[in-house]
Amino acid sequence: MTQQQREGLAELRRLLAEDFEGLKAYLNEQHEADIGEWLEELTDEEREVIFSAMEAERAAEVLGELEIETQADVISDMDPEKAGEILDEMPTDEVADLLAELTPEEQGEILSEMEAEEAADVRELLEHDPDTAGGIMTTDYITVQAEMTAQEAIEHLRDVGPDAEAIYYVYVVDAVERLVGVMSLRDLIVSPPYRAVREIMRTKVLTVRVDQDQEEVAKTVSKYDLMAIPVVDQERRLVGVITVDDVIDVLEEEATEDALRMSAVTPDEEDPGATDFKASIWRLVKPRLPWLIALLFLEVVSGKVVEHFQANIPPGTLTLLTIFITTMAGESGNAATQALALVVRSLATGEIDTRDVLKVVWRELRVGAAAGIICGVVLAGLAFFMKGSLPLAMVVGIAIAINIPVAKMMGAFFPILITRLGIDPAVASGPFITTVTDVTSMLTYFGIATLILL
Amino acid sequence: MTQQQREGLAELRRLLAEDFEGLKAYLNEQHEADIGEWLEELTDEEREVIFSAMEAERAAEVLGELEIETQADVISDMDPEKAGEILDEMPTDEVADLLAELTPEEQGEILSEMEAEEAADVRELLEHDPDTAGGIMTTDYITVQAEMTAQEAIEHLRDVGPDAEAIYYVYVVDAVERLVGVMSLRDLIVSPPYRAVREIMRTKVLTVRVDQDQEEVAKTVSKYDLMAIPVVDQERRLVGVITVDDVIDVLEEEATEDALRMSAVTPDEEDPGATDFKASIWRLVKPRLPWLIALLFLEVVSGKVVEHFQANIPPGTLTLLTIFITTMAGESGNAATQALALVVRSLATGEIDTRDVLKVVWRELRVGAAAGIICGVVLAGLAFFMKGSLPLAMVVGIAIAINIPVAKMMGAFFPILITRLGIDPAVASGPFITTVTDVTSMLTYFGIATLILL
Incomplete structure (x- = not known):
């Protein structure tokens, strides 16, 4: 406030x-x-x-x-x-x-x-299902017949004009309520009074089907810059209208849902932001706990990788390597998260589609290689400064230089892959991808350490 | 397509x-x-x-x-x-x-x-600055004088009616272009022809100032469900109009910027989704590298924490503890990311404001405690199954049960804190908070290990 x-x-x-x-x-x-x-x-x-x-x-x-x-x-x-x-x-x-x-x-x-x-x-x-066109449409709209004149249409509008302020388009229907045309109030006003509605209206009308998903509706209204879109049933009968203010609400709702999914929270439909502070603990924990438990099992896999390599590494060397585990895993996760966010948003706004997969992965490989080399040099310098060991500096430097481009490619590839499988790419959540990169980064790190130090 | x-x-x-x-x-x-x-x-x-x-x-x-x-x-x-x-x-x-x-x-x-x-x-x-009301407004709008009748206003509209389709409101100005009222086309049409505009128009008009940030403009239009909003200068003269289709573009742009900032990518204004595949490597790396390097230094701090504790832990015990480092750090990061996303989105949609800080942190403490206890039991079971050591199982179980609520409180508190400092909460990026929880989780993990195992 x-x-x-x-x-x-x-x-x-x-x-x-x-x-x-x-x-x-x-x-x-x-x-x-x-x-x-x-x-x-x-x-x-x-x-x-x-x-x-x-x-x-x-x-x-x-x-x-x-x-x-x-x-x-x-x-x-x-x-x-x-x-x-x-x-x-x-x-x-x-x-x-x-x-x-x-x-x-x-x-x-x-x-x-x-x-x-x-x-x-x-x-x-x-x-209607609340997430479909039918769930967000209103039945407050104005229809006229194609045979009316502009003057008759305006008089009809004066007579029946509903209370709703959001009238921008006037819809033209035939005797069985099938949509045959549309005109804006402005078209009507600027026409000579005796011109027939048939000659004023446009007959190419963008419509949505009553059972279409609300996110598709929002994308259509946004793409074609519409103030409202008519909703029709299977026989192309006009059954409702969706106005742009409802579309804005849908866009905000979808942005919230995407942000939550990307962060491993299953959106609670009734209270996505969890702002009902009187809600029971169970209702608050439910959208998050299944993810946390699933990811916990996945995290243990990266521990198993570490355990696997430990057997062959002498204790002194292992102690040194342990210092950089969080850096290796964390930084790979950061690199992957960046790529993930870029790709998820570009998919959401339609700037890329799944056929761009090669271009996107190639971009991430190059960006990752450049960033990896620079971070590798920095980390090698830090490690040498901390522990005075050139072999250790080489191991951490090379490992991060490889891990960053690998993580970036995974972060970019994953949302494209699951979009192709028909799943919302936002579900390729950040925590999921960082947990996967924990596993791969431990493989690279201890693999390279084994090669160089033993 | x-x-x-x-x-x-x-x-x-x-x-x-x-x-x-x-x-x-x-x-x-x-x-x-x-x-x-x-x-x-x-x-x-x-x-x-x-x-x-x-x-x-x-x-x-x-x-x-x-x-x-x-x-x-x-x-x-x-x-x-x-x-x-x-x-x-x-x-x-x-x-x-x-x-x-x-x-x-x-x-x-x-x-x-x-x-x-x-x-x-x-x-x-x-x-005008492209991110302000002046930068997104159009000068194609219609004004009439309060002294005109409805009929005269409609005729004026027929005469000058610009090509733009997006006419929904007609603005009423005085002799020096100061905004005195507004009416919708519908108000005009349903009025008797000889009624004066003065009697039809509403005089309470929501406006934005030409230098106001585009995000504030979008919030106002969205909150009040407007089709368009007039833009005025310091003397309340009408200088432009922002229509709802431009507001939708702003909302999408801001959602992309927030998603990228939350993932430690500084949005490139000209190409936020980095879909210009011919862009130079430098232009692609620039939005990400500064964050990666800054976070690399912060990650090394968690390594320093591990190093600090190593001195007092016997090699065999250290080897066991090492296996669960990625689990401890990664899972705390996951818990923090969930809380962060919920709070950032609730702040963005205005569902909570910074005065709700105590309620939010208290919610996260309770949710975190419940989730922490459950994950603690699961992880203790896994650790006991893997290594057969009850003390180790206790250490990892207790550590994760503490780390999850701590991480959740940090993930919730941080965006509220920096909003109060006047910074966009999305900059409290996921990677930043997961890197911070890497540090705190290592403190808790090795601290508890030192207490229980030594």
Whole structure:
């Protein structure tokens, strides 16, 4: 919260305590996104008072700004009739998201208090998988017929124009609701009043299918710079619209999920950032523990490698080599992590695809060789300065010069490989790749030591 | 590229070779974003032919879809007069981005061929830092006066309506261009024709300052679900507009930068994903080498810790302990990376702020303790199975049970600390934190070994 927002919250608290009429006025003046942020800081009782101070339309705007769990809390504490009134004013996609948090009984009770048409739309939205186009689309959009004139279309818009602000495109459908064209509000306004919609509309319309993954939808909207994209069913009937603000939410959600997966955390769908501080320990540990245990077993493999070589190395030499184990393993992991992040992001933004594998691995080999030689010289110098042994300096220098390019190639190759296998490349997590490089770096390190020192 | 896009590219190549008239028609039919993707695969000469086959307006649409470096290539190979014609049809923000890639001489030559008003706008945009609101805004927007009626405003829009599709809001300014209100096209359309703009517009307008950082702009647009946001100067004069499609680009750019910083790669502004495969080795190594060398020195500190303890440990015991060094260091790093990613993302999305430090660290201590105890039991079992030594099993089990919560608290605390210091938390990179946990885990491991085994 900014200083200004903190002052706004203080004012809200003051009005809440002493001036109900002032509170009403204040809630109408402030931006709903700010009020939403303040409400997150208040108790359930205080929120109840605030919602009782707003008209249904305003309450709907403010409700839409709250975290989804808070929305559910507020609505389930409310009298179902009042809840229905407020939800009638909200976009249907937001209502569906909210109701999905409640029990089936609560859902039924509230839906029966809503307007029949709205309730039917929401019921349908609730059927869709939340990660698909159907799960993020809204049913609040405007359709016109191709036979109308521009003037008739504008009048139709004046008559039925829904409350939603986010109207940018007007969709043209035929008698059975199949999408035949699209025009922007601007196209409509700048056309002569008697021109037919058929002549104004564009007939090449980008659409998404209702069951398409939300990440693909976001990529399409972002690539073609759209303000909204229509959602169609298998018969190409228009069933919904996804607006760009929902796409931004998807992009943020996916960026969070990728960052967590890359760090060996399985994202918790309901609370990816684990910011529900009252969550049980088990719910907090669950997204992380399976990875930690799997990686623990893998780490032991690098220990087995060390153990294997130990048998043939005299104790004095082994003591010297031991000093540089963490450096060797850690630095290889660092080099691999750099390559991994570059490749995962380039795949995510579409800058490279899996057919670029050779180019990418060749780049990493060259970059790794250059960085490896420089780091090799530095580490050899450090080792010689610390222990005064030229053979030891040679071993650590050569080992790191080999380990860095090997690690970089692995960090680059792995995400491409698993993308080809149809797995999200972010799952080629940093901890996984650093654990694998622990194993390979121990092989190289002790292998070279055996060659040079024995 | 999808299968469909590859077929489109093949068709483009065929027309390019044998049917210039067919090529012209094809370029008008296909979506500009697709053509842009195909052009990236072609040679300079092929691109020249394609641009000669399009009218200026169409060429501008296609040009806008290319990578910025390719745009600069195309334009600087073109006759300045033709370049000027095409750029006249592009949004001014895209022209400015493109020209920024050229030499001052080329810029001057092309600007002198553009329409005077457009050229003046572009010159002004070129003055702004590319990472600020001024650097991403466009000057293509529509303003009306508060005294106009809805009908007059619509007629004004018909007259001056710029080519840009992305018109969603109409801005209301006073005589000296100060922003006094805003209305959506929808507000305008659904109003009675003779109502004054003054009565339709909303006077509370969210704005950004021209020198504000682009990341703050993106957060504001995303938070308030806006389609566009007006940019004002210090006197609150309207100087530009940022549309949501540019915000999506900023969000993707920032997500890439964060992912790279978290992985110890300094993002290269011109080529963050390092997908310019012809770049020199030096340009590829530069974003990574300084980190690798700095971390190498830090890794040696963990070696010094091991060396310090070695003096007091008998060779046989040391050999046993050595086997679990990579496990101890690696697993602590994994635990820290998980916590780091959760906290960095929660800070980025605004779900937590730095005042939540105690809550976050307390969460990580509890999660870490639970995960540590479980991993401790597993590792103790593995060690006992491998070496048959109960004291060794105790040492590794206890050490990992302590190291995991310590690592988690460090991974969580660090990004919050450096955010407070005003540094981007993504710079608390994964490799940095894993290198630090290498040091702390060696302290714990050999410390506990000294206590239990000696």
